[in-house]
Amino acid sequence: MALYAIGDLHLSFGVNKPMDVFGGAWDGYVDKLREGLKVIGPEDTTVLLGDLTWGIDLQQAREDFAFINSIPGRKLILKGNHDYWWTTAAKFYKFCEENGFTNMYILNNNFYEYEELALCGTRGWFFEEDAALGSHNDKIFKRELIRLETSLKAAGDRVKLCFLHYPPRYRGYECPEILRLLKDYGVRQCCYGHLHGDSHKLAIEGLHDGVDFRLCAADFVKFSPIRLR
Numbered sequence: 001m002a003l004y005a006i007g008d009l010h011l012s013f014g015v016n017k018p019m020d021v022f023g024g025a026w027d028g029y030v031d032k033l034r035e036g037l038k039v040i041g042p043e044d045t046t047v048l049l050g051d052l053t054w055g056i057d058l059q060q061a062r063e064d065f066a067f068i069n070s071i072p073g074r075k076l077i078l079k080g081n082h083d084y085w086w087t088t089a090a091k092f093y094k095f096c097e098e099n100g101f102t103n104m105y106i107l108n109n110n111f112y113e114y115e116e117l118a119l120c121g122t123r124g125w126f127f128e129e130d131a132a133l134g135s136h137n138d139k140i141f142k143r144e145l146i147r148l149e150t151s152l153k154a155a156g157d158r159v160k161l162c163f164l165h166y167p168p169r170y171r172g173y174e175c176p177e178i179l180r181l182l183k184d185y186g187v188r189q190c191c192y193g194h195l196h197g198d199s200h201k202l203a204i205e206g207l208h209d210g211v212d213f214r215l216c217a218a219d220f221v222k223f224s225p226i227r228l229r
Helices: 029-039 062-069 089-099 136-154 174-186 198-203
Strands: 002-004 045-048 073-078 104-106 112-116 117-122 161-163 190-194 207-209 212-214
Touching: 002 029, 045 062, 045 117, 062 104, 112 136, 117 207, 136 161, 136 174, 136 212, 161 207, 174 212
Parallel strands: 002 045, 045 073, 073 104, 117 161, 161 190, 190 212
Antiparallel strands: 112 117, 207 212
8 A cells, every 4th residue: 555646747638738749758648647657556645745637616626536546545635726617526426427537535624534643734835926915816825825824733633744736845845834834744755846957956855954855746756756654
């Protein structure tokens, strides 16, 4: 029973927006994903760190979720900045029921158990978004902080792993509010996505202030999920 993480699948079976146009690592990325995801077994848990599909609604994303549904085991899903299909958990679970999709769960304002661990998370926030006090983005940012703390608090005294779409820190930038929550709630490991291509060199990995950071964007991990446990 293993625990895996990968983000930024950027699937586009239902829309004409394949990532192959970016070349490099993204050439043939769907075939690379199919091969990389073969390591996952039916007893495993995989956390998917957002930016899963280019579909703008659930119906447009249906074929992409059929692909995700084919991944064995339990799938925990975070929201990314390009997940335009995201509405409510109730609508997502109804969509899954209607299409016969199973073992997919939203990680948002909650947590899930994995052995003795608590798997917590939310989308997070990023410096490139203008979050001036009182602005629309500032309100979104504050809601993300509430969602993250709600998730961490719900986990109680369990050992916590945190999953975010946006990196809470990288070279030249950090989000002190999110980092403070990770520290205050004793998070052991924080996995994130979002960074692609040349941005990989800006990623901060390893132990910092007691938290082990890992970049799990698909093109960074060569389209094969990272095994965390």
